[in-house]
Amino acid sequence: MGYDMGKPVKKVKFRVFRYDPERDDKPHYSEYTIEAWKGMSVLDALNEIKADQDPTLSWRQSCRMGVCGSCAMVINGKPALACQTQVLKLDTDVITIEPLKSFPVIKDLAPDLQNLFRHHTHVKPYIIRENEEELTEEEPTEEFLQSPEELEAFLQFSYCIKCGACVSACPVSQSDPEFYGPQALAQAFRYISDTRDEGEEIRYAIVDNPQGCWRCHFAQSCTFVCPKGVDPAMAIQYLKRDLVLMSLGMKKEKKRAQKAPLGAPTDKVPEKYIPPEFTIAKPE
Amino acid sequence: MREGRLWLLHLIAGFLMFFLLGSHIFFMHMAGGEPLSVEETFARAKNIAFPLMYTIFVAAALYHGLYGLRGILFERFHTPFSQKVINWLLSFLGTVWFLYALATTWIPFFK
Amino acid sequence: MERKKRHYPNFPGVVGWIYGGNLNFERVLFLLHRITGLALIFYLFAHIIVVGFRAYSPQMWEMVMGRISGHANPVILFFEWLLVLAVIFHMFNGMRLIFLELGFFVGKPSRPVYPYRTSIDRQRIFTWIMMILASIFVIWSIFAFFMGGGSHA
Numbered sequence: 220m221g222y223d224m225g226k227p228v229k230k231v232k233f234r235v236f237r238y239d240p241e242r243d244d245k246p247h248y249s250e251y252t253i254e255a256w257k258g259m260s261v262l263d264a265l266n267e268i269k270a271d272q273d274p275t276l277s278w279r280q281s282c283r284m285g286v287c288g289s290c291a292m293v294i295n296g297k298p299a300l301a302c303q304t305q306v307l308k309l310d311t312d313v314i315t316i317e318p319l320k321s322f323p324v325i326k327d328l329a330p331d332l333q334n335l336f337r338h339h340t341h342v343k344p345y346i347i348r349e350n351e352e353e354l355t356e357e358e359p360t361e362e363f364l365q366s367p368e369e370l371e372a373f374l375q376f377s378y379c380i381k382c383g384a385c386v387s388a389c390p391v392s393q394s395d396p397e398f399y400g401p402q403a404l405a406q407a408f409r410y411i412s413d414t415r416d417e418g419e420e421i422r423y424a425i426v427d428n429p430q431g432c433w434r435c436h437f438a439q440s441c442t443f444v445c446p447k448g449v450d451p452a453m454a455i456q457y458l459k460r461d462l463v464l465m466s467l468g469m470k471k472e473k474k475r476a477q478k479a480p481l482g483a484p485t486d487k488v489p490e491k492y493i494p495p496e497f498t499i500a501k502p503e
Numbered sequence: 504m505r506e507g508r509l510w511l512l513h514l515i516a517g518f519l520m521f522f523l524l525g526s527h528i529f530f531m532h533m534a535g536g537e538p539l540s541v542e543e544t545f546a547r548a549k550n551i552a553f554p555l556m557y558t559i560f561v562a563a564a565l566y567h568g569l570y571g572l573r574g575i576l577f578e579r580f581h582t583p584f585s586q587k588v589i590n591w592l593l594s595f596l597g598t599v600w601f602l603y604a605l606a607t608t609w610i611p612f613f614k
Numbered sequence: 615m616e617r618k619k620r621h622y623p624n625f626p627g628v629v630g631w632i633y634g635g636n637l638n639f640e641r642v643l644f645l646l647h648r649i650t651g652l653a654l655i656f657y658l659f660a661h662i663i664v665v666g667f668r669a670y671s672p673q674m675w676e677m678v679m680g681r682i683s684g685h686a687n688p689v690i691l692f693f694e695w696l697l698v699l700a701v702i703f704h705m706f707n708g709m710r711l712i713f714l715e716l717g718f719f720v721g722k723p724s725r726p727v728y729p730y731r732t733s734i735d736r737q738r739i740f741t742w743i744m745m746i747l748a749s750i751f752v753i754w755s756i757f758a759f760f761m762g763g764g765s766h767a
Contacts, residue, residue: 240620240621246622293635297635297637298635319624320626320634320635321624321626321630323622323623323624325621331621371723371724374726375723375726376723378726388634388635390630390631390641390645393630393634394578394626394630394631395579395581396625412723427505429577429586430577431506433506433510434578435715436644436648437711437714437715438638438641438643439641439734440637440640442733442734443637443640443641443734445732447726449726450732450733453723453733456715456716457717459507459716459717463716465507466507466508466511467511514715517708524701525705528702532758541668541675541676544668568658569655571651571652572655575648575652600659603663606666607665607668610669610670
């Protein structure tokens with residue numbers, strides 16, 4: 220194989236979880252020893268094992284650069300993206316690789332994420348407008364305006380790549396597959412805090428449920444393992460605060476995004492909507 | 504909103520218990536002294552603040568504890584029917600224990 | 615023979631509370647909070663019944679206290695102390711959770727710039743303060759229980 224990014228640094232033993240639904244009744248572990256080189260990710264290592272030692276090893280991968288969220292697996296007990304985990308940075312001689320917990324295993328390291336997406340779609344993760352035609356217009360004439368602060372209120376949560384690491388780490392999800400899970404609840408909050416969205420009443424009603432945000436007990440493992448810095452734990456606590464304020468009648472009216480004609484000249488846009496790095500020089 | 508209100512009550516009960524349970528532990532177990540006889544505990548309960556405080560305390564403790572237990576049971580039981588059964592069962596348990604404790608706190612006061 | 619293909623159910627269940635992997639410190643607090651909470655609610659049921667004897671049947675109360683109070687038996691005293699430890703932990707961790715679960719001390723959403731600063735870093739000082747306060751009370755309880763003082767009804 221054409222892996223010559225660096226010279227071999229040390230031998231590392233991989234203990235990999237194996238389960239073949241056609242042959243095995245119980246999972247077992249296979250061991251492989253490979254030469255780790257500087258810059259080698261766990262995903263690279265798995266690819267080398269598959270190429271040189273065991274072609275039956277299975278997992279799921281697509282982009283190999285931390286964008287698609289396919290290759291989340293439990294590496295030395297911590298759910299992480301295999302492509303973002305450096306073998307040498309783990310600094311152990313034996314690396315144990317298991318599939319994500321709380322999901323049924325299809326084969327080896329490939330988990331069945333249906334449950335994740337079921338909860339994800341349940342919280343309606345899309346912009347809801349009272350006037351639905353605004354979203355389906357063939358030739359839109361207006362656009363929404365958002366200030367950088369309004370963007371930052373939800374930007375962090377929109378970085379979620381649905382890899383399932385948070386659900387795998389959550390102690391409640393581990394014992395309760397019906398718990399919505401950190402991923403879905405964080406996405407509910409992401410759309411609730413988006414000024415363009417008008418569906419917060421619907422989403423509040425969905426998450427205010429015995430299996431919804433009240434089953435979160437703030438173990439914060441979701442935030443600890445999230446490879447994209449999404450911080451689901453923080454989102455869920457804000458969700459709870461909103462719901463508590465609502466039940467006390469103290470919730471402030473949500474700010475709605477202003478609309479502007481599409482393609483309006485940028486100097487007509489109010490100044491607060493222009494991010495600092497995009498300040499436009501006024502024509503003389 | 505119902506689920507959220509129950510959770511808020513759980514929080515308020517917990518907050519109250521921080522002080523009620525704190526003083527209970529302090530006076531009963533940490534302040535030292537010889538164990539009181541039954542007569543002495545009856546004399547203590549003649550002050551109306553004592554049974555009043557304990558009524559609130561027992562209500563808060565039972566609600567807080569049973570809500571917590573309910574949360575753990577709900578992780579295992581998902582169907583609306585089983586959750587309804589759990590709700591009724593725990594409310595029944597809580598009521599019975601509360602009435603028993605209520606009598607315990609107020610009998611010495613009226614004796 | 616035709617084998618039926620099936621997925622391996624990888625649910626840790628209750629084991630997941632105890633060990634869910636190589637994870638963060640707050641998860642240990644979660645486990646302890648749950649265990650102490652369960653212990654306390656079951657103790658509360660027994661406690662309410664036993665204390666009730668005092669009002670309904672003082673003879674029974676004297677008999678029970680003669681057998682299973684910390685004054686009668688040092689082993690029971692030790693278990694009573696464990697219970698007080700559970701109470702102290704549950705009280706302080708619970709106070710911490712009341713603040714954090716209402717969205718205090720977890721910070722505001724911000725641009726995720728690597729290395730990510732998350733709510734874990736922001737609340738950790740508060741967590742340590744609560745745990746230090748709890749350990750002060752634990753030390754006090756050792757003095758109260760085993761070096762003079764002790765529990766009384």
